[in-house]
Amino acid sequence: xxxxxxxxxxxxxxxxxxxGGAKLALGLYRALAPQSLIVLANTAxxxxxxxxxxxxxxxTLMYTLAGINNPELGWGRxxxxxxxxxxxxxxxxxxxFRLGDGDLATSIERTRxxxxxxxxxxxxxxFAGRLGVRAQLWPMSDDAVRTRVETAGQELAxxxxxxxxxxxxxxxxxxxxxxxxxxPSPRLIRALGSNGLRAVVICPSNPFISVEPIxxxxxxxxxxxxxxxxxxxxxxxxxxxxxKGPTDKMMRELGIEIGPTAIAARYRDLIDGFVLDLEDxxxxxxxxxxxxxxxxxxxxxxxxxxxxxxxxRFADSLDSRTVx
Amino acid sequence: xxxxxxxxxxxxxxxxxxxGGAKLALGLYRALAPQSLIVLANTAxxxxxxxxxxxxxxxTLMYTLAGINNPELGWGRxxxxxxxxxxxxxxxxxxxFRLGDGDLATSIERTRxxxxxxxxxxxxxxFAGRLGVRAQLWPMSDDAVRTRVETAGQELAxxxxxxxxxxxxxxxxxxxxxxxxxxPSPRLIRALGSNGLRAVVICPSNPFISVEPIxxxxxxxxxxxxxxxxxxxxxxxxxxxxxKGPTDKMMRELGIEIGPTAIAARYRDLIDGFVLDLEDxxxxxxxxxxxxxxxxxxxxxxxxxxxxxxxxRFADSLDSRTVx
Numbered sequence: 001x002x003x004x005x006x007x008x009x010x011x012x013x014x015x016x017x018x019x020g021g022a023k024l025a026l027g028l029y030r031a032l033a034p035q036s037l038i039v040l041a042n043t044a045x046x047x048x049x050x051x052x053x054x055x056x057x058x059x060t061l062m063y064t065l066a067g068i069n070n071p072e073l074g075w076g077r078x079x080x081x082x083x084x085x086x087x088x089x090x091x092x093x094x095x096x097f098r099l100g101d102g103d104l105a106t107s108i109e110r111t112r113x114x115x116x117x118x119x120x121x122x123x124x125x126x127f128a129g130r131l132g133v134r135a136q137l138w139p140m141s142d143d144a145v146r147t148r149v150e151t152a153g154q155e156l157a158x159x160x161x162x163x164x165x166x167x168x169x170x171x172x173x174x175x176x177x178x179x180x181x182x183x184p185s186p187r188l189i190r191a192l193g194s195n196g197l198r199a200v201v202i203c204p205s206n207p208f209i210s211v212e213p214i215x216x217x218x219x220x221x222x223x224x225x226x227x228x229x230x231x232x233x234x235x236x237x238x239x240x241x242x243x244k245g246p247t248d249k250m251m252r253e254l255g256i257e258i259g260p261t262a263i264a265a266r267y268r269d270l271i272d273g274f275v276l277d278l279e280d281x282x283x284x285x286x287x288x289x290x291x292x293x294x295x296x297x298x299x300x301x302x303x304x305x306x307x308x309x310x311x312x313r314f315a316d317s318l319d320s321r322t323v324x
Numbered sequence: 325x326x327x328x329x330x331x332x333x334x335x336x337x338x339x340x341x342x343x344g345g346a347k348l349a350l351g352l353y354r355a356l357a358p359q360s361l362i363v364l365a366n367t368a369x370x371x372x373x374x375x376x377x378x379x380x381x382x383x384t385l386m387y388t389l390a391g392i393n394n395p396e397l398g399w400g401r402x403x404x405x406x407x408x409x410x411x412x413x414x415x416x417x418x419x420x421f422r423l424g425d426g427d428l429a430t431s432i433e434r435t436r437x438x439x440x441x442x443x444x445x446x447x448x449x450x451f452a453g454r455l456g457v458r459a460q461l462w463p464m465s466d467d468a469v470r471t472r473v474e475t476a477g478q479e480l481a482x483x484x485x486x487x488x489x490x491x492x493x494x495x496x497x498x499x500x501x502x503x504x505x506x507x508p509s510p511r512l513i514r515a516l517g518s519n520g521l522r523a524v525v526i527c528p529s530n531p532f533i534s535v536e537p538i539x540x541x542x543x544x545x546x547x548x549x550x551x552x553x554x555x556x557x558x559x560x561x562x563x564x565x566x567x568k569g570p571t572d573k574m575m576r577e578l579g580i581e582i583g584p585t586a587i588a589a590r591y592r593d594l595i596d597g598f599v600l601d602l603e604d605x606x607x608x609x610x611x612x613x614x615x616x617x618x619x620x621x622x623x624x625x626x627x628x629x630x631x632x633x634x635x636x637r638f639a640d641s642l643d644s645r646t647v648x
Contacts, residue, residue: 051375051436083405087429091451093436101425105411108432112375112417127415 010198010229012312013038013191017210018045018057019074020236020244021203022064024311027304028201029065031312034134036198039065040188042205043120043139044147044176044213047159049097050088052107053114056159057210058124058139059106066131070100074244077102096164121185136187140214143182147213148175158209167246170253174208179216184223192223199315200224202233204296206247207266208254221270230272230318232311235260238277238297261286273318275311290318334522334553336636337362337515341534342369342381343398344560344568345527346388348635351628352525353389355636358458360522363389364512366529367444367463368471368500368537371483373421374412376431377438380483381534382448382463383430390455394424398568401426420488445509460511464538467506471537472499482533491570494577498532503540508547516547523639524548526557528620530571531590532578545594554596554642556635559584562601562621585610597642599635614642 012032014025016039025039041058048054056075063069063077070076080100089095099107106127113123119142128137149161151169161169191197205211215221224231240258242248251258260276264287267274274287277296284291292314298304316322336356338349340363349363365382372378380399387393387401394400404424413419423431430451437447443466452461471482475493485493515521529535539545548555564582566572575582584600588611591598598611601620608615616638622628640646 050432051439052432077411079407081405081407081425083403083425084408084429084432087401087426088433090454091429091433092454093429093433101405101407101428102411104425104428105408105415105417108374108376108408109412109415109417115375130414130416 009036010196011036011038011191012198013040013188013200013229014203015040015200015205015211015214016057016061016203017042017205018060020242021057021205021210022061022069023298023304024201024203024234024307025061026064026301027298027306027308028312029135030301030305031308035136037135038191039135039137040185040214041137041139042210042213043141044145044179044216045158045162045209046144047146047157049159050094050099051111052104053111054097054099054107054159055110055120055139058120058137059103062106062124062128062131062133062137065128065133065135065137068131076100097159121187138185138187140188140220141182141184141217143178145179145182145213145217146177147209148177149209150175162209162246167249171208171250172253174212176213176216179213180218182217184217184219189219189223192227195228197227197229199229199312199319200227200231201311201315202231202267202271204234204236204243206236206242206245206250207263208247208250212266215270224270228321230315230320231270232273232275232315232318233264233267233271234275234296234307234311235263235277235280237263239279243297259283264288264291272320273314275314333360334520335360335362335515336522337364337512337524337553338527339364339524339529339535339538340381340385340527341366341529342384344566345381345529345534346385346393347622347628348525348527348558348632349385350388350625351622351630351632352636353459354625354629355632359460361459362515363459363461364509364538365461365463366534366537367465368469368503368540369482369486369533370468371470371481373483374418374423375435376428377435378421378423378431378483379434379444379463382444382461383427386430386448386452386455386457386461389452389457389459389461392455400424421483445511462509462511464512464544465506465508465541467502469503469506469537469541470501471533472501473533474499486533486570491573495532495574496577498536500537500540503537504542506541508541508543513543513547516551519552521551521553523553523636523643524551524555525635525639526555526591526595528558528560528567530560530566530569530574531587532571532574536590539594548594552645554639554644555594556597556599556639556642557588557591557595558599558620558631558635559587559601559604561587561604563603567621583607588612588615597638599638 046055120139147158150173264274370379444463473485474497588598
């Protein structure tokens with residue numbers, strides 16, 4: 001039985017930030033008929049740097065789905081060279097944000113096409129198609145939303161906080177500049193309203209800087225709430241530590257208990273189910289929604305695909321259209 | 325006796341396009357105290373490509389003087405990689421103009437700084453200094469002048485003609501767009517008016533597309549004509565062939581006899597002396613100005629330096645301030 005023909009046919013929408021979320025997005029890509037997967041990417045960590053429009057999460061997802069991601073770094077392209085950065089340094093340019101020579105082509109060509117009037121969605125469709133990605137990869141919006149990190153001392157542009165300052169400053173909050181005027185991807189709103197959606201999966205991404213910027217785009221939260229398909233979130237923290245990145249550090253600094261319960265609480269009005277790690281089984285009763293305990297640390301490709309299948313099965317079990 | 329202390333002390337201004345002219349510019353750099361050389365670069369082959377400001381002649385001169393030019397290609401940087409071009413091609417970008425990964429840093433950082441309000445001269449000073457160039461390298465103007473190549477069929481932007489079409493279309497003329505409004509480098513006008521100039525050397529560059537765009541900038545021709553120092557041109561054609569590039573092809577298409585006489589004629593109202601190859605000695609009497617026969621084909625570094633010394637000696641011999 002092909003995936004398309006199985007009873008739970010339909011499209012799956014994965015909501016993701018960069019590296020951490022991309023692991024499960026790749027698992028879903030492999031577990032599903034590829035064209036039935038939509039990956040919705042956070043673009044609030046996009047920024048203008050060296051005169052280029054850089055979309056870190058979008059590119060991490062694109063390279064990962066295309067199978068050309070850099071396995072050592074987690075971000076960027078494989079078979080990469082670094083001649084540009086070296087030469088830029090010799091000329092006194094800013095080198096704190098590392099861009100590989102191949103990765104640079106994505107940013108340069110995107111910037112050129114944006115300046116020519118194409119939308120980020122159009123350009124991403126074309127790039128992803130050329131790189132052989134058969135899933136849909138959608139930016140959350142074609143309008144600029146920029147995460148600003150509020151710290152005790154000052155408000156920082158996201159990449160300045162994340163890369164230049166290496167997440168060192170203690171955060172006090174986040175602001176998604178431009179979100180109030182941003183229009184969500186029209187395809188996203190259509191997909192969430194359609195009957196052809198099998199499930200929405202909020203990948204194990206950082207809630208503060210990867211998922212909540214997406215939810216801050218007007219219309220997205222409402223469309224997710226009213227979506228007929230089950231919405232499942234996968235915890236980005238396991239045993240009190242983030243799967244990837246500064247999620248745990250941020251939770252500590254914001255005075256939030258580090259664990260799946262607090263994550264589930266942040267999504268409570270949106271989700272129909274929550275997936276937490278076996279290690280956190282004790283927290284299961286406090287999630288407030290139906291939950292699944294699974295092994296959510298994904299080290300291997302097989303881990304990614306296995307978790308994807310478990311999440312899909314869990315979503316199907318919660319589908320009010322087929323269950324009960 | 326150091327070069328500065330010799331009787332013919334003073335600064336030397338070399339006027340140059342790219343590869344061909346850069347050979348003699350390098351010879352002069354090695355023959356002179358480096359800080360006494362000024363190289364004035366053609367910027368009419370600059371263009372906007374991939375959203376970047378690219379200055380081919382300026383960069384060829386900068387890399388050559390810095391000793392980091394690519395000896396195989398003639399243009400670009402040594403120890404270069406080409407990952408960007410390969411990735412750009414995969415994304416469907418325009419790959420007809422080759423930009424190495426290291427070379428790209430120059431264009432990206434220049435574009436960023438131009439957008440920030442710095443002038444091409446300021447940026448070039450800084451880049452050249454950082455790369456260890458001790459000569460002065462000056463763009464002819466900080467304003468945009470763009471060579472347009474008139475052909476039987478259509479008018480082409482210079483790089484489209486030169487690189488994309490590989491100089492195939494027959495030329496009928498040239499137009500230097502923007503020249504009428506361009507302001508010459510103020511340093512250039514000052515240098516040409518100063519008494520500290522030992523000589524002006526028009527390098528063996530293509531007259532049509534490398535030297536004449538410089539002369540088309542208002543004020544340059546007059547400043548050269550009234551300059552107290554001897555102005556010497558070195559022929560870019562030897563034995564009926566161009567030293568480099570399409571000079572001979574262009575002369576043929578324009579109905580100009582291919583040889584040093586026609587070159588000297590184009591510069592006649594500006595120059596005090598002309599240097600032609602030993603092979604063209606028969607043409608010497610028709611140059612219309614004092615001439616020097618020398619070996620102007622420069623294959624080795626020693627050739628470059630030897631010709632530079634011969635040209636300087638010739639210039640000194642013509643200096644009305646010291647001779648006769």
